Amino acid sequence: MGWAIDMLSKKNPQIEVKKTAEIVSSKIGLAPRGDVIGIYDLPPYVSVGFSITLTVQSFKGEAVLLFSNAEETVTQTIDLEKNYANLKQSVNKDKWKQYFRKVKKGFGYLKRNGLLNTYRRVRIEQQKTNDKYLEWIEKNEQPLQQTAELKNQVLISVVIPVYNVEVRWLDKCIQSIKDQTYTNWELCIADDASTNKELLDALAAYEKSDSRIKVVFRKENGHICKATNSALEIAEGEFVALLDNDDELAPNALYEVAALLNEHPELNLIYTDEDKIDESGTRSDPAFKPQWSPDLLMGTNYISHLGVYRRSIIEEIGGLREGFEGAQDYDLVLRFTEKTAPETIAHIPKVLYHWRMLDTSTAANQGSKNYAFLAGQKALQEALNRRGIAGSVESGAANGLYRVTYDIPEKEMVSIIIPTRNGYKDLKRCVDSIVEKTEYPNFEIIVADNGSDEAQMEELYSHYETMLGDRFTKLSIDIPFNFSKINNLAAKEAKGKYLLFLNNDTKVINMNWLTNMVSLAQFDHVGTVGAKLYYENNTIQHAGVIVGLGGVAGHGHHTYPKGDFGYFGKLVVNTDYLAVTAACVMIKKTDFDQLNGFDEEFVVAYNDVDLCIRVYDELGKYNVFAADTELYHYESQSRGYEDTPEKQERFLQEAERFRRRWPDYVENDPFYNPNLTVSGGDFTVRL
Numbered sequence: 001m002g003w004a005i006d007m008l009s010k011k012n013p014q015i016e017v018k019k020t021a022e023i024v025s026s027k028i029g030l031a032p033r034g035d036v037i038g039i040y041d042l043p044p045y046v047s048v049g050f051s052i053t054l055t056v057q058s059f060k061g062e063a064v065l066l067f068s069n070a071e072e073t074v075t076q077t078i079d080l081e082k083n084y085a086n087l088k089q090s091v092n093k094d095k096w097k098q099y100f101r102k103v104k105k106g107f108g109y110l111k112r113n114g115l116l117n118t119y120r121r122v123r124i125e126q127q128k129t130n131d132k133y134l135e136w137i138e139k140n141e142q143p144l145q146q147t148a149e150l151k152n153q154v155l156i157s158v159v160i161p162v163y164n165v166e167v168r169w170l171d172k173c174i175q176s177i178k179d180q181t182y183t184n185w186e187l188c189i190a191d192d193a194s195t196n197k198e199l200l201d202a203l204a205a206y207e208k209s210d211s212r213i214k215v216v217f218r219k220e221n222g223h224i225c226k227a228t229n230s231a232l233e234i235a236e237g238e239f240v241a242l243l244d245n246d247d248e249l250a251p252n253a254l255y256e257v258a259a260l261l262n263e264h265p266e267l268n269l270i271y272t273d274e275d276k277i278d279e280s281g282t283r284s285d286p287a288f289k290p291q292w293s294p295d296l297l298m299g300t301n302y303i304s305h306l307g308v309y310r311r312s313i314i315e316e317i318g319g320l321r322e323g324f325e326g327a328q329d330y331d332l333v334l335r336f337t338e339k340t341a342p343e344t345i346a347h348i349p350k351v352l353y354h355w356r357m358l359d360t361s362t363a364a365n366q367g368s369k370n371y372a373f374l375a376g377q378k379a380l381q382e383a384l385n386r387r388g389i390a391g392s393v394e395s396g397a398a399n400g401l402y403r404v405t406y407d408i409p410e411k412e413m414v415s416i417i418i419p420t421r422n423g424y425k426d427l428k429r430c431v432d433s434i435v436e437k438t439e440y441p442n443f444e445i446i447v448a449d450n451g452s453d454e455a456q457m458e459e460l461y462s463h464y465e466t467m468l469g470d471r472f473t474k475l476s477i478d479i480p481f482n483f484s485k486i487n488n489l490a491a492k493e494a495k496g497k498y499l500l501f502l503n504n505d506t507k508v509i510n511m512n513w514l515t516n517m518v519s520l521a522q523f524d525h526v527g528t529v530g531a532k533l534y535y536e537n538n539t540i541q542h543a544g545v546i547v548g549l550g551g552v553a554g555h556g557h558h559t560y561p562k563g564d565f566g567y568f569g570k571l572v573v574n575t576d577y578l579a580v581t582a583a584c585v586m587i588k589k590t591d592f593d594q595l596n597g598f599d600e601e602f603v604v605a606y607n608d609v610d611l612c613i614r615v616y617d618e619l620g621k622y623n624v625f626a627a628d629t630e631l632y633h634y635e636s637q638s639r640g641y642e643d644t645p646e647k648q649e650r651f652l653q654e655a656e657r658f659r660r661r662w663p664d665y666v667e668n669d670p671f672y673n674p675n676l677t678v679s680g681g682d683f684t685v686r687l
Contacts (some may be wrong), residue, residue: 002050003401012440013074013324015067016065017026018064022057022058022060023055025054026054027052027056031580036353056424063077064078064170083193101509107348124466129427133286137351139505140675150182150201153258154184154237154239155237156184156185157187157235158186159184159190160245161190161228162191162192164199165194165570166246167196167407169246170200170245171219173243173247173248174187176480180252180255180257181254185237187634188216190229191216192230195221214234215236216233224326224328225321228242228320229320237311238311239257239308239311239427241257243306244305247305247356249352250350250354253272253353256352257270257306260346261659263595267345268344268345269307270346270348271289271306271308271345271347272351273288273349273673274304274306276357277355277356277357278353279357279358288349288683290347290671290673290678293343293622293671295622295624296574296576298383298404298572299396299404300573301333303333309332311639314332315334316339323375323378326371326373326374330379334379335386338383338386349673354472356551358502372525374395377393381393381402383606389406390406390409391407392403393405395570397569398571398671401569403628405519406519406520407519408452411580412442412518413516414493416445416446416500417448417491418503419448419450419483419503420452420504422454422457424457427504429507430508431445433508434508437510439511441470441513444471445464445468445472446473448486448487449461450477450481451630457584475493481579481603482600483582484600485598487501487598488597488598497588498587499592500585500586501586503582505633506583507632508631509534509631510629512629518586520574520626521587526621526624527612527619527621528585528626529623529628530545530581530584530585531631532627533584535633539559539560539562540564541633542580543556543570544579545608546577546678547578547579547609547669547672547681548669549666549678549681550680553579553606553666554680557571558680558681574624574627577625578672579611579613580608580667582607582608582611584597584631587611588616595611601654602654603650604654605646605658610661630657645650
């Protein structure tokens, strides 16, 4: 039994059972499903449920189900050898829980983004089934061999606060520590005045069972921050690993940390990838993280688990702070990273932490601890105050995501540089949108005209000169087309502190687009700022460039629907990427000049990605995708696509030049995870 619906037509797909030697006959029936009808707001007469009865010669092989509409067919296979009736009840319970969580999540998505965008996201999610992650686990997490002896046997203190936790989950948590292949650890547990006798007896037994386990029993309940600090007080390790009392560590977690510290003893903070684990032990929802990303951290605690911190710095900043319960680790990492340099922060791209999905945990239910997200907002606001940065923090698009608005003390001039050759309609739409939808007061527009020969272009320029006066300049650059050179020449004439390179086939959407970009570009650590660009059909054209995607570079979240949160919120929070597109990119003029602008050997393609990499590689600055800066991008309408042999050959030559220049980044983009696919921008696992 199940259900199926064509989300566009709101009709049943055609259902068939593929004929095989094992299947004697099949019977398909339809049935109402009020739960599905309610969630997706379907007509009440649509019978989206179905049942299939099979008569088989023997329980061998597979049954293949075909679901078809006018455009495509989707297949689903059923293992005939599997005894579905005898599955453990706990597994069934967890599957139902996951099902209802997905239904609830899908209903919320539908309400926010509408039917068409929900359909688009469903199409994307069809490529991201948990079966693929389970296949990835099988392929990448082979049975552990004997680990090599490490010269520096650094002591790692695993710290766990406990309060009336179910003993079965604490048992699994502690067993995962005992199972570590690295043995130089200590476990520091602080019981926060629990009243559960079974738990108290278990804690006493743990302490007796292993000399490395230490338990402190608090006399008064002080909540998670005080309890964690009590555990820290008995910690003796050089490094501290924070572990929740119902979660689990991978068997090699502490070894991987210790091995990295042997290679780089200067490190102060190490974090790893993580996933979720349900009550039956099934893993899902992996969080594959980037390397150190300071701007992403200001939008969400992407570091999270497993976090391993140098204990001396934790002591220096006073441990965890009361008043931040629920976001105590977020507040900790914000304060901690203010006391250490970026080069002392490292990421291990392995899933070494399993976050337990219980009904009371935020891993399963984002609404279970709303106070935690308010505490996160408070932690960010205090971070701004400590750093002397004027700004405000709001809750973001979802729990655990935040929107930080930075004040701009001085609204310096922005020079908006728009290359064009003819393209009257495109340019008019672009400039008109700037004039009509820009709240930022101090900008000039420079149109770099590359040999327009349409009479109406001059009329348009005269119109803007009259309207904008000295805020508009038409700069004639009559040379063979070279995107890099045209922009470089125009930049020499710019008067602004900031340069904004903008394609003529764009259209501004939101009034604060330029303010957002300047608010980020003003910081010393920021090199370039990019925008969120949509196709005309309201799907993502650009939201950050991933180097190595498709063998060279490509766009993350490509064709995701407008309103989508993206991979762990990356479409709705400011995010560090190795590159952004020059279709809309801001950079300080001093930085642009220091790098000698765009490399003119890249005539058409990859000039923007090359510039961004030089910003990161040579200037040591970050390239930031500004999530709240939105424009439409009617891509390549004025110049056309690479649709001739000559254009294609030039494109391939520039791609190869880029690969030769930046082989290390093509192989490993630091702001993308090596466990994620490079064949597309949908953040599926790499198999």
